[in-house]
Amino acid sequence: MSKELADGVGVARAGHFETVAQQRAAATLGIWAWLITELLLFSALFLVALIVRIQHPEATVAAAKHLKFWIGATNTVVLICSSLTMSMAIEFSRIGWQRAMVRAMLATAALGGLFLVLKGYEYYADWDEHMMPFLGSRPFALAETPPARLFVNLYYVATILHAVHLFTGIALLLGMTWMAAKAGFLSRHQNWIEVYGLYWHFIDLVWILAFPILYVVNR
Amino acid sequence: MSASGSVGGTARREPHAPEATLGRKADYLHADSTLRSWFLTTDHKRIAILYLASITGFFVIGAVAAGVVRLALIVPNGAIMTNDTYNKAFTIHGVVMVWFFLIPSIPATFGNFLIPLMIGAKDLAFPKLNLTSWYVFMAGAFFTLVSLVLGGVDTGWTFYAPLSTAFSNTWVLPALIGVTIVGFSSILTGLNFVVTIHTMRAPGMTWFKLPIFVWAHYATSLIFLLATPVITTALILLIMERGFHIGVFDPAYGGDPVLFQHLFWFYSHPAVYIMVLPGMGVISEIVPAFAQKKLFGYRFVAYASIGLASVTFFVWGHHMFVNGQSDLASLVFSALSFAVAVPSAVKVYNWTATIHKGSLRLDTPMLYAMGYIGLFVLGGLTGLYLATLAINQHIHATYFVVAHFHYIMVGGTVLAFLGGLHFWWPKFTGRMYSEPWGRVSAMLIFIGFNVTFFPQFILGYLGMPRRYATYPVEFQLLNVLSSAGATILAAGYIFPMLYLVYSLWFGRKAPANPWNAKGLEWETGSPPPKHNFLSPPAVPRIPYDYPIQAQEAQDQHG
Amino acid sequence: MTPNHAALELWPAAVSGTATETDLLILAFTVLTLLLTVPVFVAITYFALRYREGSEADRSPSGIRSNLIEISWMLIPFLLTLIFFVWGARVFIASKNAPPDAMVIEAIGRQWMWKFQHPTGQAEINDLHVPIGQPIRLRIISQDVIHALYLPALRLQVAALPDRYTDLWFKADKIGTYHLYCSEYCGTDHSVMGGEISFMNPGDYQDWLTHSGAQQGKVAAGRTLYEAYGCAGCHDPGSSVKAPSLAGLYGSPVKLADGRTVTADDAWLREKILNPNGDRLAEGYKQVMPSFAGRIPEGELGTIIDFLKSYTAPASGKAAQATP
């Protein structure tokens, strides 16, 4: 029901497809196949986090207590907001409200940027508290419990990998916004917005998983 | 993200000649001949040729490294080269053969070329992504070659921590980065195949009319999607471990090196089926064509592909029985490993039943296919030896394992690759290869392979560990025999490279269907036109609609 | 290399009940393998000849019900092989659970040597002597990368992990000397990380422990360490580095670069190895020797010094090595 398109909104068929429906189905299936790989990529890290937790419960709890819980929580709120604006952009694209859609996309990119800024501040606070054990030059605050280093470093690998995805996402989104602001975009490439929206929601979903796994359950 | 890039982008395709005027110039090879038209092509057939050329190069590198290994082992005392040189040679052999030849071998070349033809499509669903995957592959190859040129790696292709992270003084990082990047090319290829097979089939081409080759590639692609990301994570952690000492695999900080092995084999055991399944697909095309008989038990063979692709995710721990995993895990992984026998047996018995009462021509592709069946059976059953816990305690990490997986990888995948290459060579190039030379080479490879690798089963059971630069003198006789076999095998590899290249210019022109084979790829020209079919192909009533059909055909397909 | 191995053998010697049973298991499995494969090979060959294109052969549909035959060739081989899962698992579990009265020998793997410590305190490098007729448990650990201790004559191997102990137990019933290997690839000299395992009568084992094993074994062990840590590469006569010869050094006075003279006793040698330069430099030599602090465990330091004690004259350098 919610996926009905307004008049003048649609997809231009590429030469190697027989129908537009086939082209749309391929794009949707393609992004889902990609998202499966993203899920497994991050899940392997979560598995390592679980093993570290099983093998070194005390050190992991000590390390997790040093994470910036409230910044993480705030960032989760920021990403949930960006999911809302992305959903709005998709709905606007379906009813053909191009300007509203462009604004919603810009808002999404801005919220993504805010996430990265907060994340950067969090890293700075971590650095300040000597919570960067991978830096050889800077002593680690929890040096007396070596396994704490495992969890903290894993936190960096996971969050940096997520941030890289978010950064790539913002760059793609801004590029797409620039194209989407032009006349006729929605009649040719409406499904780009849908496909991109799935990616954005999924990066949000990964954070929804990462926040409790890293920050919450180990407290 | 990646999907969106290519969906709309192909809206404006470059103009091409109207189909009515299709002549000599319009087939995909001759439509355009500039370098640019090759390196920026989005035609799946040309990308397949790009892949074919690249992996042939890697095969040569890997084969030379194998030759160095066999040369070193002629003498037991390591007099020919230093231990370091030997270790680097077998590492290069493993890394290059596994990641740069075997994994892309059949999918990225034959799969790329044939899947759209077999399902009656104009191209893969995402042509630009397909080209991207080749560039990603070459980027990964670049890093690995850099590590090779700078001095090589000595960790073995398995990169076990902490040897690879803290102890090896060789160029591990560029090799790891290269292998990580190549994983993305696998993912993109697999994604493209999955989407193509789901959405691009010609009208009337239902799932149970698809050739087994397509089924096998569908199963392979699922493994690409579900397994490759995990090795990416494992390698990222390994790179971080080596670069920044993050500690997760480092016992000095309480990390667990066995955890790397779990992540590694979660991918690398299914990767065996990335190498094996497409080969099974090739054999399932060749055997019916040269028996002129419908494939026996089509549905069972199709389901067996999916079955293998699923079961393979439950058995990785059989690589780790003696590596310190819990006894419970060993028991569970061992029991589940025996389940692999079921779908494998289905394939082998059905191929044999297909030959029964057929009308057989023993041309080169069929010789390879028959060799494949025999060697795959031996490789598969010796795999069950290794899955048996008590036997594994003795032959794990010995030459028995080396022999076993070479029976699967060379006896299986490489023979299927060569069989498929001869089978579809007329389709790829429009030329016939030399049949007598083809048969001679096939026999040489079969004999050379067995002389090389059968003695290694015995060496392994006698207790010769693998990856040994020097060895006790009583193993010398069998090692010399193995090295002698390797020279025969090498000759068998060199001949096809010569006569196939020769045929490109001097071979007889190939008709559209030289083998009288069934399948949509034979319904179009050799080589096919740029957009595959001049008119939409008619999907046959049943798959493998050959003149001879066993009773079961009527039972299962109406 | 080893007297107990013929130039070409086709079956390895088995010295324990587990080894014999493993052999039986693999032979039985091979019989099953042949039962499952020979018909396929024969059939393929026969069909290839019988049904050649143009041959006169009956090609009418055979009317075999395919589902039944499919299910049977799926399940029968699977169930037959499952027998071997159960059998293999039983042998495996038995070989994992050592009897409580087993004699415990510590095994330590390191790039690229094995060290074995007997319960009575004697240690040996690369080679292992064990008595037959009694259960022996090896507690195995590694000091650096992952190794694996592989004893083909017993059909057993297990990884030596850097972070925790692994176990392997056996009860040998035949005397003899066989190979002992590292079977997990561990870097440059992986293939020379091994030696011989000697299965001895209990009386001979006791004899070995008290006489040849303990005393001279320690000197030989020290010599091995002396070579393994690279001491010999610089200090042996004829080396290009021209470091002072250590033969006869023990107990003699040494003139230092700062003019003092010290006696080369246990304590001074230990300090000198751990921190060789600075005020410990010998007169007339340059500061080239690396510090071994943290690189040589305490026990081995003692063994090396034991070797240096016995390393009395230049000519006896070889003698120390050659003592049985």
Add this chain to the structure above:
Amino acid sequence: MRNPLAALSADDRALLRRRLRTPVLTFLELLALLAVNVTLGATLPFAQVWIVELLVVAVMVALILLVSMEVIHEPPLIRLFSGIGFFWVAIMFGMTLTDYLAR
């Protein structure tokens, strides 16, 4: 700045309300669930609280997949693809834990 909503006709406002109802409701539900988890994480009311936290996360993930990513409106194939990854994650975790929980 002019309120952009003021320029809309009544029909457009109705359309907007109909279209944005689900995203906004999902947004509010996600925030509420997050609030539960943050509260539990900050106060740690009992030892086994992580079970509750993970259940809440499971609900949030399901909400994003089914509603935000519209899986409930998709054909069976997409539903299968959206779930198969999680199934494979379960294989990976389950089989690995047969080692770690039995050591």
